[in-house]
Amino acid sequence: MKALKTLLIASLTLFTLAAQAQTIMIRGATVHTMGKAGTLENTDVFITAGKIQKVGQNLPVPQDVLVFNADGKPLTPGFFAGITAIGITEVSAVQGTNDSSLGLQEMRPEFNVTLAYNPNTSLIPVTRMEGFTFTLLGAGSKGSLFGGQGRMVEFNGGYSSFIGSTVLFINVGQDASSLSGSSRAGQWMLLNQAMLEADKLPAAGETRLLTRAGRSTLSGYVKHPMKTIFNVDRASDILQVLRFAKSHGLSPVISGGAEAWMVAKELADANVPVVLNPLANLPGNFDTLGSRLDNAALLDAAGVTIAFSGAGSHNARKQRQMAGNAVSYGLPHEAGIAALTSNPAHIFGSAIDQGTIRRGKSANLVLWSGDPLEVTSVAERVIINGKLIPMESRQTKLRDRYLPQNPAMPRAYIKP
Amino acid sequence: MRLKSILSLLPLLFSLPAGTALAEAYPSTYSPQPSTATLITHATILTGTGERLDDASLLMADGKITFVGKGDVPQDVTTIDASGKWVTPGLIDVHSHLGVYASPGVKAHSDGNEMTNPATPNVWAEHSIWPQDPGFSRALAGGITSLQVLPGSGNLIGGRGVTLKNVYGNTYQSMKFPGAPYGMKMACGENPKRVYGDRKQMPSTRMGNMATYRAQWIAAQRYIDDWTAYDKQVANRKTNSGDDAKAEPKAPKRDLKLETLAGVLKGEILVHMHCYRADEMMTILDMADEFGYKVTAFHHGVEAYKIADKLAENNVCGALWADWWGFKMEAYDGIQENIAIVDRPEGSCAIVHSDSSEGIQRLNQEAAKAMTRGKLAGMDIPPERAIRWLTSNAAKALGIDDMTGSLAAGKMADVVIWNSNPFSVYAQAGQVFIDGALVYDRDNPDFQPVSDFELGQLQGISK
Known part of the structure; x- marks a missing residue:
C-alpha cells in the first residue's frame, strides 16, 4: 500500500502542475531544434502563454516559473504519431x-473524418504521454478509390484542435477496388474521369462518378x-501517380511507398x-517485392523528404522504435528525428504549429530520458501548446491498480 | 482433482497404439549444417539462465556447446574475437505463423486457420507450412533459431503446432526440431465466438466456447478409456493363450481429433492457449483441472498482469507482447508493464512472443521495452534476467529446454553474436549459429539465405 500511496501522490502533483503551468523553463537541455539552428547543447527554453519565448544559454529565470533541469537530456519537438485514427476509433473490432472509413460503395471524396x-478518446492520453503531440487523421472508403479527407490534429484535448489544411486520400495499386473494375488501368481511367468531372460538369444524361459535393471537394x-x-x-504505380498529379495540378504525397527507393530520383526531382x-x-504482396529496411535511408540520401507512419492508432507510440530501426539501417540520426517532427509538419502544412523548436512558435516539446529513438528511453515531460500534460492514461491507472501485491480490498477500490 | 491424478498415471500404465503410431508420423529429417569447432572470446555472455559473464568465452564443437565461462580455452580452433559484443542463446519465438501465413500474403497462402469447424485438433500446422516463406530469413537476421508455428485462433481448438529449427529446407520435415513435443493451439474469447456466431453456429458466446471445449475433452476421455479397455483385452488374451476360442479384440476406430486431445490428456502434447482476459484464463485453468490436463502457456494474455501470481502458482507461462492493445475488447486493458509484472512472482515464466512476421525480427527490442517499463514501475530487471523471456522460458514452454534456450555445456550450439547490448533499438544480430553451424552472417552475403520465392525478383533493379 505504501508504494501505491507514493504513486498516487506523484500523479496528483503532476495533475496540479498540468492545470497551472503556463510558464515553464527547461534548463540545460540538448535542444534538437529541427530547424536551421540545428542541435544546441546545454540550452534553455522558456515557455509562456503557450509559446516558445526564448531559446538560449543561461537565460534568466523569472519568479514563479516551473523549472525543469534537463541535465543535458534531449529536448525535441513533439513527435508525429503517423497517419492514424486516433480520435476516430476506440476499439478496432x-x-x-470506428469512424475512419466510409461504408458506402460510392466515390465520395467529400467524406471528411474530422467531423x-x-x-476524449483513451488513445490520446496513452499516445501523448509517450511524446507524441500530433497526428494526421486518415480516411478510407470501402471499395472506393477515394478514401476521403483527413486533417492534422494536436493532442491538446480540444474538440477542434485541427491544424494545417485538409488532405485527400486516394488508394491505388493492388487493392484494385470493386468500384474500379478490378484493374489498375481501370483505377486511372476512373480517376481521370473524376478529375474531368471536377473541372467541368458532365452533360445531362452522361455517366457520373461524383456528387456535386464530390466535384467541389476535388476541384x-x-x-x-x-x-x-x-x-x-x-x-511503376508511383510513377503513374507522379504523371497523374502533374497533369491534373495536384500536390501529391506518397504513403506506403515500399518500392519508393526504386524511383527515388524521380520523387526527389518532383x-x-x-x-x-x-x-x-x-x-x-506483389506490390511490395522491393520492401527493404533501408528504404528510408535510400530516400533520404536521394533528397526525398520522408515521414514515418505505420504503427497504427493504438500503438502509435511504436513510431519511435520504427525510427530507431531506420537509423540502425543507415538513416542519419537527425533525419530519423526529422521524419517524426519537422518533416511531417512541413509536408502537411502545419509547420507553424508543430515540428520545430523556435522562438515564437507554439510550444510542443518533449524532454526525453535519453536518445529519443532508443527503446530504453522514455518521455519524461511532454508539453503541448505550452502546457505540461499529465503523464497518465487509462493504462497507467490500470498499472497502478494492479502493481500492489495482496491488497486488503478488491482492486475495484484502488482508484489511482 | 481426483480425476487429474488418476489420469496422470495413465501414460505410465498403458501406451496407446494410436499414440505410438503418431510418434513416428511425419518425422523430422533435420540434420545440422556442417560446422567447425568455433571459439568466441572476450564476449559479454548472457547465458539464458539468469547469468551474465563479462569478458568470457564460449566454445562450440560438434554442434554442441562444450564450454562457457572464463579460463583456459583451446587455441587450435576457429576463433571469433567478440570484444564489445554480446552473446546470447539463439532466440525462440513460441508464437509464429511463418509458413502458414506466408509472405506474400495472398489468398493462396492463407493456410493458418481451418475455420470450418470450431474444434479441429485433427489439423496440423506443419501440413500448411510453405518452407519458402521469406519471413524465415528475416527472423534469422533477428537472431531467431527456433520457433513454434501455430494454427490461428479462429477455432476453439485450432490444431497442432510444430517447433522448427529456423533453417531453410525444401520440406518442413527438414526444419522440424528433432525431439520437440507437439503443441496444441487453443483459443479463448472473441475470435471463435465471432467466427461461428456470425454463421449462427455454436459457439456464439463465451459459455458456448466452454461447453464446446468440455464436450471435446469428454470425448477424448472416452477415447482413452476405449483404448485402455482394448489394450487390457489384448493383454488378457495373451495371458490366457490357451483360450483359442476367445475372439480377437476389436480395436477402437482411430480418430485424428481425439488422438491429439488424448495426447494432451496424457501430457505428451503441450497446450498453447490464446487467451486475453484474466477471468477467462482462470476459467480455463479450472477446466484444465476438471479434465486433468495442463495449460503450458497462455498466449497474448493482455490481462495476464491481473493474475500474475496465479499464473506462477499454476506453473503456467505467459507469452506476451510488450505493448499491443486496443484492437478488440479483450485487448482493451493492455499495459506496457504486463511482461514485467508477470515476471515478478517467484516461479514465474514470462515470455516475449511475436505472432507477427515483423515482431519476430526484433523480439530483443520488445523485451527491451518491457524491461524499461518494468524499471519505471519499480521492477529493476537486468539483461541477464530479461533474456530468459526469449530464450530459456520460451524453450521451457516448447518442452525443449533440455536441448536449447541456454548456453551451457551439452546444449545445442544455438547462439547469437550481437554487435552490442541486444536490449537496444540499434543492436543487430551479427552472426547466428544453429547447432554450431554459421547460418547467418550480417557481414557476409554467402551466409544470408534467400528463399526460392525471392530469388530473381525485380531483375534489372540495382540493389
Missing part, C-alpha cells in the same frame, strides 16, 4: 467506435498546395515526399 473527431485540390495522399507501393513504415521489409 467494435464497429460503433467524427472525439478528443479544391487542383492547383492548390493542399495535399493529395496516394496510398501506393509499387514503383519534390514529392514519402510517408513510409521503415520496418516494412517483407514482400507482403
Whole structure:
C-alpha cells in the first residue's frame, strides 16, 4: 500500500502542475531544434502563454516559473504519431467506435473524418504521454478509390484542435477496388474521369462518378498546395501517380511507398515526399517485392523528404522504435528525428504549429530520458501548446491498480 | 482433482497404439549444417539462465556447446574475437505463423486457420507450412533459431503446432526440431465466438466456447478409456493363450481429433492457449483441472498482469507482447508493464512472443521495452534476467529446454553474436549459429539465405 500511496501522490502533483503551468523553463537541455539552428547543447527554453519565448544559454529565470533541469537530456519537438485514427476509433473490432472509413460503395471524396473527431478518446492520453503531440487523421472508403479527407490534429484535448489544411486520400495499386473494375488501368481511367468531372460538369444524361459535393471537394485540390495522399507501393504505380498529379495540378504525397527507393530520383526531382513504415521489409504482396529496411535511408540520401507512419492508432507510440530501426539501417540520426517532427509538419502544412523548436512558435516539446529513438528511453515531460500534460492514461491507472501485491480490498477500490 | 491424478498415471500404465503410431508420423529429417569447432572470446555472455559473464568465452564443437565461462580455452580452433559484443542463446519465438501465413500474403497462402469447424485438433500446422516463406530469413537476421508455428485462433481448438529449427529446407520435415513435443493451439474469447456466431453456429458466446471445449475433452476421455479397455483385452488374451476360442479384440476406430486431445490428456502434447482476459484464463485453468490436463502457456494474455501470481502458482507461462492493445475488447486493458509484472512472482515464466512476421525480427527490442517499463514501475530487471523471456522460458514452454534456450555445456550450439547490448533499438544480430553451424552472417552475403520465392525478383533493379 505504501508504494501505491507514493504513486498516487506523484500523479496528483503532476495533475496540479498540468492545470497551472503556463510558464515553464527547461534548463540545460540538448535542444534538437529541427530547424536551421540545428542541435544546441546545454540550452534553455522558456515557455509562456503557450509559446516558445526564448531559446538560449543561461537565460534568466523569472519568479514563479516551473523549472525543469534537463541535465543535458534531449529536448525535441513533439513527435508525429503517423497517419492514424486516433480520435476516430476506440476499439478496432467494435464497429460503433470506428469512424475512419466510409461504408458506402460510392466515390465520395467529400467524406471528411474530422467531423467524427472525439478528443476524449483513451488513445490520446496513452499516445501523448509517450511524446507524441500530433497526428494526421486518415480516411478510407470501402471499395472506393477515394478514401476521403483527413486533417492534422494536436493532442491538446480540444474538440477542434485541427491544424494545417485538409488532405485527400486516394488508394491505388493492388487493392484494385470493386468500384474500379478490378484493374489498375481501370483505377486511372476512373480517376481521370473524376478529375474531368471536377473541372467541368458532365452533360445531362452522361455517366457520373461524383456528387456535386464530390466535384467541389476535388476541384479544391487542383492547383492548390493542399495535399493529395496516394496510398501506393509499387514503383511503376508511383510513377503513374507522379504523371497523374502533374497533369491534373495536384500536390501529391506518397504513403506506403515500399518500392519508393526504386524511383527515388524521380520523387526527389518532383519534390514529392514519402510517408513510409521503415520496418516494412517483407514482400507482403506483389506490390511490395522491393520492401527493404533501408528504404528510408535510400530516400533520404536521394533528397526525398520522408515521414514515418505505420504503427497504427493504438500503438502509435511504436513510431519511435520504427525510427530507431531506420537509423540502425543507415538513416542519419537527425533525419530519423526529422521524419517524426519537422518533416511531417512541413509536408502537411502545419509547420507553424508543430515540428520545430523556435522562438515564437507554439510550444510542443518533449524532454526525453535519453536518445529519443532508443527503446530504453522514455518521455519524461511532454508539453503541448505550452502546457505540461499529465503523464497518465487509462493504462497507467490500470498499472497502478494492479502493481500492489495482496491488497486488503478488491482492486475495484484502488482508484489511482 | 481426483480425476487429474488418476489420469496422470495413465501414460505410465498403458501406451496407446494410436499414440505410438503418431510418434513416428511425419518425422523430422533435420540434420545440422556442417560446422567447425568455433571459439568466441572476450564476449559479454548472457547465458539464458539468469547469468551474465563479462569478458568470457564460449566454445562450440560438434554442434554442441562444450564450454562457457572464463579460463583456459583451446587455441587450435576457429576463433571469433567478440570484444564489445554480446552473446546470447539463439532466440525462440513460441508464437509464429511463418509458413502458414506466408509472405506474400495472398489468398493462396492463407493456410493458418481451418475455420470450418470450431474444434479441429485433427489439423496440423506443419501440413500448411510453405518452407519458402521469406519471413524465415528475416527472423534469422533477428537472431531467431527456433520457433513454434501455430494454427490461428479462429477455432476453439485450432490444431497442432510444430517447433522448427529456423533453417531453410525444401520440406518442413527438414526444419522440424528433432525431439520437440507437439503443441496444441487453443483459443479463448472473441475470435471463435465471432467466427461461428456470425454463421449462427455454436459457439456464439463465451459459455458456448466452454461447453464446446468440455464436450471435446469428454470425448477424448472416452477415447482413452476405449483404448485402455482394448489394450487390457489384448493383454488378457495373451495371458490366457490357451483360450483359442476367445475372439480377437476389436480395436477402437482411430480418430485424428481425439488422438491429439488424448495426447494432451496424457501430457505428451503441450497446450498453447490464446487467451486475453484474466477471468477467462482462470476459467480455463479450472477446466484444465476438471479434465486433468495442463495449460503450458497462455498466449497474448493482455490481462495476464491481473493474475500474475496465479499464473506462477499454476506453473503456467505467459507469452506476451510488450505493448499491443486496443484492437478488440479483450485487448482493451493492455499495459506496457504486463511482461514485467508477470515476471515478478517467484516461479514465474514470462515470455516475449511475436505472432507477427515483423515482431519476430526484433523480439530483443520488445523485451527491451518491457524491461524499461518494468524499471519505471519499480521492477529493476537486468539483461541477464530479461533474456530468459526469449530464450530459456520460451524453450521451457516448447518442452525443449533440455536441448536449447541456454548456453551451457551439452546444449545445442544455438547462439547469437550481437554487435552490442541486444536490449537496444540499434543492436543487430551479427552472426547466428544453429547447432554450431554459421547460418547467418550480417557481414557476409554467402551466409544470408534467400528463399526460392525471392530469388530473381525485380531483375534489372540495382540493389
